[in-house]
Amino acid sequence: MTFPLASLDILCPMHVLLDPGGRVRSVGPTMAKLFRDHDWKGEHFSTLVDIYRPHPVTQIVQLRDLVGRRLQMRMRNPRRTMLKGMSMPADAGGVLLNLGFGIKVVDAVRDYALTSTDFAVTDLAIDMLYLVEAKSAAMEASRTLNRRLQGAMLAAEQRAYTDTLTGLRNRRALNHVLDRLVRSGARFAVMNIDLDFFKQVNDTRGHAAGDRVLQVVARAMLDVMRKVDTVARVGGDEFVVLLEDVRDRGMLADLADRLIRRIEQPILVDGEDCKVSASIGIAMREPLENTPLTADDLLERADVALYSAKRKGRAQHAFFPQETLAAAERIHR
Template identity: 55%
Template structure:
């Protein structure tokens, strides 16, 4: 006895009823959704579905002979949607084929906008879909959290290496970059910059004016250095600049002169004009394996020589120069 269509639709929304001639006489609502404007009713089952396992199915007789076995089939359409099925003969030469998506259910739900109503009420597929959705949501939440943590870590590391007042690198970053440069085979130049007359600005106009001068000096440095160079604030009014790959004294001198000229430009503050200068000690490093502390000591000695020579100028380190701390 053939079940009424409404009962089959509720119990098995993915089914087809085939008559003895192999034509589709009835289609479940979910299968109807899959084929859309090209209905299955009235067409030959094996012309609309390819049975690729078992391989010998080419007609109604072979199809009925596969009763009770798992059928592997796919729609003969552009998407080639794969399905599993089982055939039950109706006793009159026809059959009912119950189908499911198997492992391809996630793709089918996406491709055909299926919902829980497109599956049997007791179908474990629905529960599996909930699990897939929950897993996807959990993975997305985990990915978002990881991105936030990574962003927070990068931001924390950036803050740890940045001078908050000027936005330049800080002493920690300068030590790290200098150590890397000293360990490499490339040449580089180190400029130790100290602002002249900075204390006078602080004493007469206050720390706000001094901060303004520090930020202005930092901007001058940022505008002059190249990508791959480094400018760092390493003390109250002291800065270190590392010029990567640069050992030509003429080129370094040009940069130092432009630094001094830029820093000496008056800066308006509170209706007054603030002016500082800069003294610079320079070390050109061409030998690999130098100790960073030794390089900085030489830059400090050259800086002291520049200040002793009248300030507002630069000096290259020469053997015999005495660091400021050791000067008599």
């Protein structure tokens, strides 16, 4: 059986042509890539490949006996690449091995940097490679879409829990954190904060000036409070802060005084100062209290304390219940 080598290279780019002694006369261009680190010319085939099915083969006479049979082998290299093939008689008693990768073609393409030009145009491996490439592209597109969807979901969730004007948490976010703290039995405090004289800013300077004041006040709250605290805007000029793991009334009083001083600083809007202050009511949730408290109970206590602070002259803070309960009762009479 005689073919011009140029034709063999095109039709069977993974062929190995053996002489009558079993030594390599030539290999196809794709096999040359696989053997590029090995001097294959004149080598006995058994030093290059390990044929193990249908049974071990080490002599060319055994290859002649297996003409037309399906062969399985491994390359004798560090990668131990799997090959499948068939032997056919060649001229002068030689043997032609036509080889392929079978289902391991994708691994071989990656390991040896092969392209579609390394395969015969009729080889189904080309179609398989295109399918694999299409699948990879589809999977990458799917991963990209999933990342975008997850990002969109996170952004939507962030918007759902954020006050659009100030960037603080909103009432929905506040209720979510407050319910969690109540269920956990944790020790925490609630600050109810109301801006004094804010209505005058809106009435005399307009809502744009009022919005600017709210944004500056929100920034001040974030600067004064701890990063672990939840700072929320729950109404026009009403704010609530949840402070987790707080045990010291003195620390809370210090935080409240610092925040009041910070908010009292004039806020420049369109070249003119706007002045507001803040009244703060504080309620603490103690784990050992005999009566279980709901989230609404704690918000009401902080509100009662806020009324007491306003009654004392504004720009003040007050705690619930000791010094606030009697004052709150007088307010509501």
